[in-house]
Amino acid sequence: MTPPASSTPPPAGTAGEARVEEVRDRLRAVVDPELGDTIVDLGMVRGVSVKGGDVIVDVALTIASCPLRGQIEQDVVNHVRSLDWVRSVDVQVATMDAEERAAVMARARWKAREDAPETAIAPSTRVLAIASGKGGVGKSSVTVNLAVALASRGLTVGVLDADIWGFSVPRLLGMEGDVEARAGKMVPLERSVGSGTVRVLSMGFLADEEQAIMWRGLVLTRAVQQFLQDAHWGDLDYLLIDLPPGTGDVQMGLARLLPRTEMLVVTTPPMAAQKVAARAADMARRGYLRVAGVIENMSDFTCEHGTTYALFGSGGGARLAQGLGVPLLGSIPLHPDLAAGGDAGMPVATSGDDSELGAVFKEMARVIAEEVAPTVDVQGCSARMMERVEAAVAQVDVGPG
Helix, strand or coil: CCCCHHHCCCCCCCHHHHHHHHHHHHHCCCEECCCCEECCCCCCEEEEEEECCEEEEEEEECCCCCCCHHHHHHHHHHHHHCCCCCCEEEEEEEECCHHHHHHHHHHHHHHHHHHCCCCCCCCCCEEEEEECCCCCCCHHHHHHHHHHHHHCCCCEEEEEECCCCCCCHHHHHCCCCCCEEECCEEECEEEEECCEEEEEECHHHCCCCCCCCCCCHHHHHHHHHHHHHCECCCCCCEEEEECCCCCCHHHHHHHHHCCCCEEEEEECCCHHHHHHHHHHHHHHHHCCCEEEEEEEECCCEECCCCCEECECECCHHHHHHHHHCCCEEEEECCCHHHHHHHHCCCCHHHHHHHCHHHHHHHHHHHHHHHHHCCCCCHHHCHHHHHHHHHHHHHHHHHCCC
16 A cells, blocks of 8 residues: 655655664664574664654564564564554564674674573573562562463473562462472472472572561672572473562672573553553663563452452553553453462462463463463574584684694
């Protein structure tokens, strides 16, 4: 269809160039989850063209069959469409040539060596941090129920309770016991969920539930580092990290320890909560972490007569998702069963479709596992290429044998 005359691009050097820069700025929020850097800084964006409200983005991938292609394309569309003047987004995907691939691998090697110490988390594990800018929005309840819902799909899910001061994951999952050591490393406690497994590490297994943890920031970061490095996590499909509220030491330390972490931002409907949650997303992007989606908690309440009340307002999750250019993964209604299940150590997600809340978490787990953050064999993409480059570099450094 021929665009209207008003879609004719402005002359060079005017609003047209400004809009191209706006698009590029939004694309800096699109992070390759494997390489832990933005597609702009990696040189994957070959060009941006704007014609009125229509945007074309040329993206070059390392290989044509990259399993992350769909995710990167969708992230590009979501972020660019969050600009209010954008009408359509066309992502044109090509494959890098040898020179471009070499440049990407060089930057990836540098970033990996500079920023990411070794951890016990396998490269194939998708790492999802559940975050918000403030407390009381239900991050821990969301974390444990998502873990249970994902495990119900036959997956092995790790849960790291990184809220060192305010740990609550053991009680919410109904787990207790002492953390054992094997070869000097901690062994997570396990809970079977259907054909899947949930593995958990928390300060709740190491301290009394009513004991105050009075540690400063560097000690908190070191505790999280030990949970990631000095533990036998084994093969995990997902690692869910329950973050403390805010944008402090633990969050910044996690960005350094696991730069491939992806963030799920939890908010409640009020505008105030939405604005605070946006700060958590801003922190993630400043640390080159991908923001994978938004979850709205306490969305509404339905009384026994069937009348629904938006006690805390409505639309906060959708507004935040739109502003960040990411999907709204789900809205969790305000329901007494969520708190009751947590108090009893029986997460509502264990009930599956037998309850309204169980069905909500089951659907969010499906969206995460199939659309937003599927587990894929990333060794077929850039990771394998990096291994080959590293081997070649090592061979050159050593010289002929």
